[in-house]
Amino acid sequence: MGRLIVVSNRVQAPGDAGVGSAGGLAMALAAALREHSGLWFGWSGQTSEAFTGKVTTRRVGAVNVATIDLDEQDRQEYYNGYANKTLWPLFHHRTDLASYERSFDAGYARVNERFAAALAPLVARDDMIWVHDYHLIPLARELRKRGVRNRIGFFLHIPWPSRRVLTSLPRHQELVEALLDYDLIGFQTVDSREAFQGYVTDTLGGAVSAAGDVELLGRRTRIGAFPIGIDxxxxxxxxxxxxxxxxxxxxxxxxxxxxxxxxxxxxxxxxxxxxxxxxxxxxxxxxxxxxxxxxxxxxxxxxxxxxxxxxxxxxxxxxxxxxxxxxxxxxxxxxxxxxxxxxxxxxxxxxxxxxxxxxxxxxxxxxxxxxxxxxxxxxxxxxxxxxxxxxxxxxxxxxxxxxxxxxxxxxxxxxxxxxxxxxxxxxxxxxxxxxxxxxxQGVSLWRDDFLMALLEPRSGGGAPAEPPSPFGERLPSGYATA
The missing domain is CATH 3.40.50.2000 (Glycogen Phosphorylase B;)
Known part of the structure; x- marks a missing residue:
């Protein structure tokens, strides 16, 4: 593999001893990146008067960091809106606190498109992409539209909701189907993994293989539970x-x-x-x-x-x-x-x-x-x-x-x-x-288990994994995830 590209909503300098433990994402990603000469991509946390799409890069230790600014509408609709007023309460079974507004949906889709447009030119042939958390569920789909055929994994740091709770979300099927453009979907617990598999089989009419992979719409996506630990x-x-x-x-x-x-x-x-x-x-x-x-x-x-x-x-x-x-x-x-x-x-x-x-x-x-x-x-x-x-x-x-x-x-x-x-x-x-x-069960095991699973050959029929194609080549119709 080439570089490891980590993508998250916010980027914080890895290895910063001052990063708090609440949530744990920043320190976990820092530990993962220390052993790879990689790139960490995401929102800078800053807003500009108008969105420009400009990517700012800097070097922090052994890691290249690339960030983009969002505009105020993005912050309100994507971050404060769909991410924190819709998905966060819903995924934590607080449907009473979840807000459903079309502007939130539009902002969420728009920012994921903007992330993909900014990131795609930075991806080299052999890079492997690891996307984190509920803010960026549709990102792989947007990257695939732009011709990125690299291995892309997704890890959810929060619980996956039960099927009945998830179906209270407008256009829930569209959100879940977007996940199928990832090669590997990782959850914290077996309970969350089984909840996702149950939604796919009971709501979407898909199937789960003996290996636990999800099969839907002619595609097969690897699913796993990867409990995160500390360094x-x-x-x-x-x-x-x-x-x-x-x-x-x-x-x-x-x-x-x-x-x-x-x-x-x-x-x-x-x-x-x-x-x-x-x-x-x-x-x-x-x-x-x-x-x-x-x-x-x-x-x-x-x-x-x-x-x-x-x-x-x-x-x-x-x-x-x-x-x-x-x-x-x-x-x-x-x-x-x-x-x-x-x-x-x-x-x-x-x-x-x-x-x-x-x-x-x-x-x-x-x-x-x-x-x-x-x-x-x-x-x-x-x-x-x-x-x-x-x-x-x-x-x-x-x-x-x-x-x-x-x-x-x-x-x-x-x-x-x-x-x-x-x-x-x-x-x-x-x-x-x-x-x-x-x-x-430390963070190294979590990292290694996930990345090894992402690199595994494509399941089904013993077919070997297709090597990464040169960036820019469009995906063929019916592209199947590993």
Whole structure:
């Protein structure tokens, strides 16, 4: 293969130690690109008065970065609109929050066309293209229209919705059929993979081969589950840094002998923050002996402030946190510390290590790398306890955590109590099993498994993979994906 070309909605400089862990996409892609002399292409995050299509390139370490600016209409219709007001809530089973507007559809299609038009001239004969996330589902189709015959893979970082939820999306069939122009479609979990396969068979009348490939409209597309992990060695270095140690000592001093429960999330309704606050309130009501002996620190980085649903969520969290502190705080103890700012990864590593309980309770999540980072940051001789939602993708790999139903405040409250009083011997055993999994299923395995699958020969009849054709040659009619 030639270069690896990574395409994502936003481009952040790979290897930047200041990139936060919330979401995890930037650090995962940085780890993938470090071993390939590649290109990272996407939106700069900037808007211009009018769209020009100009590509700006720069060198960051061993990676070439190429970006384009969008115009304000693109940002509103494609990013704030279809991506964050339509697909994001729908894929997280929040149909009550999903907005369907024709201008959103038009903006989404237009920006994917603009991405393809800017990227296609940069693609060399042997390059392999790896497209990321729900913002760019139609990108392969647009690249194929422009004659790009290279191998193109797609990875979805968020959950794939159930068939009945997806069919509430206008033109859902068109969106799914666009995915068939990829050679490989990757999901975080087996559950998401099976949901996609079920949609193809039950709604589109397609078929699934014995190997799990999807067959539809005379084409066959490879499907796989590729659970993402963290760069364990990189995170260990961050956790061992002087900054992490300073933050850890600072947190220990601020605890004044109390135990700390920790949540670290982007402020989003999918993360279950309001339900988590209510569960903590239930814990305080049920465990009078823990009053003044424990506190909950929730770090919730603000995001998507222009979207009304996020504004409403922030207002509710402010109200609930105020009520809890008003009801339970004493003159020298605040039960809930609620912080709306971001922290560096090395700073977060120090906070993770100080926490006796890590509370990761999304209502629905593709993977959730915070759970894995919390485990990796722990003291092997005296580790904390991970409480994990059954609806996080990480739950498929981390069953040694205390698995909870995030919709049940009693379930979460009881898990908090259990985590705080868990004997050290049990904590060590659980942590060791979790850490073994985090080490074995790191970001390198995710990267290698996906890229190897993308390079595999075309399935069906034992036919070898067709070598990449020179750029510019149009696709023949009936082109079949691998």
């Amino acid at each position: 364990v060695e990189d995170f260990r270095q961050a956790a061992a840094s002087a900054t992490a140690q300073t933050v850890h000592k600072r947190m220990r001093r601020s605890m004044t002998g109390r135990k700390m429960i920790l949540g670290v999330d982007r402020l989003d309704y999918s993360k279950g923050l309001e339900e988590r606050f209510l569960a903590y309130e239930q814990f305080l009501a049920d465990n009078a002996d823990q009053i003044e002996n424990v506190f909950f620190l929730q770090i919730a980085t603000l995001s998507r402030d222009e979207v009304e649903a996020y504004q409403d969520l922030r207002a509710r969290l402010d109200a609930v946190s105020g009520r809890i502190n008003g009801a339970y705080a004493t003159i020298d103890w605040v039960p809930l510390r609620y912080v709306n700012r971001s922290y560096r990864r090395d700073e977060l590593a120090g906070v993770y290590r100080a926490a006796h309980v890590g509370l990761v309770t999304p209502l629905r999540d593709g993977m959730n790398l915070v759970a894995k980072e919390y485990v990796a940051a722990q003291d092997p001789d005296d580790p904390g306890v991970l409480i994990l939602s059954q609806f996080a993708g990480a739950a498929e790999q981390m069953d040694a955590a205390l698995i909870v139903n995030p919709f049940s405040r009693e379930d979460v409250a009881e898990a908090i109590r259990r985590g705080l009083v868990m004997p050290k011997a049990e904590r060590v055993v659980r942590w060791r099993e979790l850490m073994d999994g985090v080490e074995a």
